Amino acid sequence: MKIAVVSDVIYPWVVGGGEKRYYEVFRRLAKRHEIHFYTMFYKGMPSREFEYEGIKVHCVCDAPKNLYSGRRRKIIPAIRFTQSLHRKLKQGKFDLIECNEFPFLPCFTAKRIARRQKIPLVVTWHEVWGDYWDEYLGFLGFAGRRIERRVSKISDRIVSVSSSTSEKLERELGVDKRKVVTINNGVDVKLIKKIKAGKEGDKVIFVGRLIPEKNVDLLIKSLPEDLKLVVIGEGPEKDGLDKLARESGKKVEFKPFLNYESLLKELKSASLFAILSEREGFSITALEAVACGTPVLALSNSLPSEIEELCCTTTKDGIRRDILRYINKKPKKHEIDRFDWDVIAKRVEKVYGELK
DSSP: OEEEEEOSOOTTTSOSHHHHHHHHHHHHHTTTSEEEEEEEEOTTOSOSEEEETTEEEEEEEEOOSOSEETTEEOHHHHHHHHHHHHHHHTTSOOSEEEEESTTSHHHHHHHHHHHHHTOOEEEEEOOOOTTHHHHHHGGGHHHHHHHHHHHHHHOSEEEESSHHHHHHHHHTTOOOGGGEEEOOOOBOHHHHHHOOOOOOSSEEEEESOOOGGGOHHHHHHHSOTTSEEEEEOOSTTHHHHHHHHHHHTOEEEEEOOOOHHHHHHHHHHOSEEEEOOSOOSOOHHHHHHHHTTOOEEEETTTSOTTSOOEEEOSSHHHHHHHHHHHTTOOOOOOOGGGGBHHHHHHHHHHHHHHHO
């Protein structure tokens, strides 16, 4: 099959769960199919047209220096990408188009091209925002909800990364459940089993974008004084979090996003992985922590039901107590092999094959 993949962000030039999923799935499918990836041109890329891990990458426009303005993704780059996408995407002839749900607008262009070429459109959904649009956009939240609902109706098939997202698509957006297939995010099980790491004393770890909804500030404030917190990630909140850590006198070490093996070593050496996100589609890093044998502490709404996490409250004192209670706790056993990226890629490939 000749498949077009549409996403304005691409791993490893942008690091996040959705980007990681596309990278892991499509570098595997590229061994058996012709994959064309349409994205933006980021600093560090070799050129505007190049091949990476067997994937043919097409950059349709320049990426901004920063994707975020404060706590929100910038809208202008998404509009520019959507406008530039049409000219580039229509030049190819494909068997199927796969589109990242966020930032929504490119899905409409992907739909127009798919309709013109009489081919299926698949949209991968990571989460449903619903009422969160009001917090994100204020009085314009209604516009965000309307666009989200429209995008949920335009694809031939929806691939949802978690059962909770699938349920919200059906319950909140009215999507026919026959149109939705749940295919979770994954991990590299074979590599994780090979990684060895020594303990560095009691250490709590967080990995992710440093944005407000991740609640890293709450994690720092809740950290018991005798424990160390390692924060791995980048984002607009970094300077403020660094200042908070210094003023609080807590033992906090900040690290940029790491290569995969280094990240796994950090996860294996940690005594507890903490994720206090207000919303989370399906945290790949939390799943990696589980696969590494590290207990995961999360807010009750941070992770999907596929991962059995140790839930905590949203209060500083409650989180502090739970950190002390669960650190070094032996995690529950999971059938982690079913989350292997090879398994996930084959399930995605099967969905595509059924639409031919």
